[in-house]
Amino acid sequence: MTRAQFVGTGSPVHRLNPVTKLVALLSILVIVFALPQWWVSAIVVVGVLLPAAVIARCGGPLIAVGGRILLPIVVVLVLVQGLTFPGGRTMVWQWGVLSVTAEGLLFALNVGARIVCLVLASVLLVLTTHPGDLMSALTEAGMSPKFSYIISSTLQLIPAFRSRADAILLAQQARGLAVPRNPLRRIGVMMPLLGPLVLGMFTDVEERGTAMEARGFGSTARRTALEAIPDSTAQRVARWVMPLVAVAAVVVPLVWEVL
Amino acid sequence: MIQLADVSYAYPDSGRFVLEHVDLRIEPGTITGVVGASGAGKTTLAKILSGFIPHVDGGQLSGSVVIGGRDLSGLPLAACVSQVGLVIQNPFNQISGARYTVRGELAFGMENLGTPRDEMASRVAEVAGLLRITDLLDRSPYELSGGQQQLVAIASMLVLRTPVLVMDEPTSQLDPVGTRMVFGVLSRLRGAGTTIVVFEHKPELLHAHADRLHVLAGRRIAASGSPGEILSDPRTDQWGVSATRYTRAARLAREQGLVPAEAPLPVSFEQAAAFFGWSARTRPPSPEDAR
Numbered sequence: 001m002t003r004a005q006f007v008g009t010g011s012p013v014h015r016l017n018p019v020t021k022l023v024a025l026l027s028i029l030v031i032v033f034a035l036p037q038w039w040v041s042a043i044v045v046v047g048v049l050l051p052a053a054v055i056a057r058c059g060g061p062l063i064a065v066g067g068r069i070l071l072p073i074v075v076v077l078v079l080v081q082g083l084t085f086p087g088g089r090t091m092v093w094q095w096g097v098l099s100v101t102a103e104g105l106l107f108a109l110n111v112g113a114r115i116v117c118l119v120l121a122s123v124l125l126v127l128t129t130h131p132g133d134l135m136s137a138l139t140e141a142g143m144s145p146k147f148s149y150i151i152s153s154t155l156q157l158i159p160a161f162r163s164r165a166d167a168i169l170l171a172q173q174a175r176g177l178a179v180p181r182n183p184l185r186r187i188g189v190m191m192p193l194l195g196p197l198v199l200g201m202f203t204d205v206e207e208r209g210t211a212m213e214a215r216g217f218g219s220t221a222r223r224t225a226l227e228a229i230p231d232s233t234a235q236r237v238a239r240w241v242m243p244l245v246a247v248a249a250v251v252v253p254l255v256w257e258v259l
Numbered sequence: 260m261i262q263l264a265d266v267s268y269a270y271p272d273s274g275r276f277v278l279e280h281v282d283l284r285i286e287p288g289t290i291t292g293v294v295g296a297s298g299a300g301k302t303t304l305a306k307i308l309s310g311f312i313p314h315v316d317g318g319q320l321s322g323s324v325v326i327g328g329r330d331l332s333g334l335p336l337a338a339c340v341s342q343v344g345l346v347i348q349n350p351f352n353q354i355s356g357a358r359y360t361v362r363g364e365l366a367f368g369m370e371n372l373g374t375p376r377d378e379m380a381s382r383v384a385e386v387a388g389l390l391r392i393t394d395l396l397d398r399s400p401y402e403l404s405g406g407q408q409q410l411v412a413i414a415s416m417l418v419l420r421t422p423v424l425v426m427d428e429p430t431s432q433l434d435p436v437g438t439r440m441v442f443g444v445l446s447r448l449r450g451a452g453t454t455i456v457v458f459e460h461k462p463e464l465l466h467a468h469a470d471r472l473h474v475l476a477g478r479r480i481a482a483s484g485s486p487g488e489i490l491s492d493p494r495t496d497q498w499g500v501s502a503t504r505y506t507r508a509a510r511l512a513r514e515q516g517l518v519p520a521e522a523p524l525p526v527s528f529e530q531a532a533a534f535f536g537w538s539a540r541t542r543p544p545s546p547e548d549a550r
Contacts, residue, residue: 130359148357152356152357156399160356204349210315211347213311214340214368215355215367215371221371224373224375226362226363227363
């Protein structure tokens, strides 16, 4: 979840409290996995996620990013489950040893619909929630600032360290290192560069630790936040109701089965 | 007042003292420069002055470091950092990585210390204005040039308004304009009562802004004095300290017998003008004169 994926349109969905969106995502995941029928996931996608994406003006990026993730998964799922589902009896199509059964396709549809729902809901959260706002909101909600820092700094420092690796590579190339096009040989050539990169990272981590302490990171004072995180009574209520619905989706079918 | 008495220090597991019997006295509301060759122990001394040695780095520290009447070794680190702000040498590492904009980065320290929101916003605006980085406030700290990152790193400490500010080569990545601006800001802070200790290599700026200089050489304070005294001292090369361009020119003139050997060496332009006997009468002809 990098900042580059965030699409800041300032829509009502963007303006929701990030914790509300996170709770909604987790509740959706629990519901679609507790109720494994494909139509439950379809209702969530069509009734909740797509309208939210339209309101957030993120429909295009959602389809583009979600599609890139989902296409290979769905194709593999349909092929594997459709062709090899062990309990399949109702033949839909057969060619030699290959056969597609209705039971296999239904299983693929049930699993695929849940994965589509999971991926689209997660991508929508990423597209509409700035990671900095999410961390601030989670810290305000009681998450340890140190844990929040680990997540934020990892997201930001990985690209920064990638730039440093590029700089080391450039420096070596300037001194005559030939970087082959073949990926395997390229990895072999780059292995000796790991030393300076890793050692540099250790030094950086130590120095950054000093700089963080100099700015009161270890302070026990009650932390404040520069930016106010938007919230409302309706959202606070929703953050209770959504998990309750999710719990009901797990409990009601079990009770139904027992009765 | 800052007082170091007989301070010696060895890093953990090294067994070798990088500083020995350092005595230092720094008056409040002054700018003190510490100069010395690379590896002389400047960064170590900066960490001692800010309490990071021995609180974070550990090692073997002896002697006493007293700031405002309190011995830093007896204070928890959180109390040390509320008294002394430390700007480290590498601005990339001063940036927390926890905030996505320069505005958030500047507020990070204040958030940790529980500063009220309104005050944070006004301090960020004030310091960003002072260091002329207002136009960078909504950008990512990682998208900035090295010089801009250094200004952000300095600003991130200035907003904390600590009574003492220790700066380890704070202008190493800045252009001349940015460097002069930072020293101008430091002079303003001194006027407001902040005590500033700056570890720097730029002699002209130290001469213009520092009240006193200390030379770190041979693991101890080798000399102390006014910037003029230190920067014109014949031992500057031996200490690994650069002299100003005026002092270097005067030395060259003296070596070539162009000026009397006993004349005191100049450090600033004005002193150099007097040293070389320049005046409107003696200056070389300019193109305007030729016309």
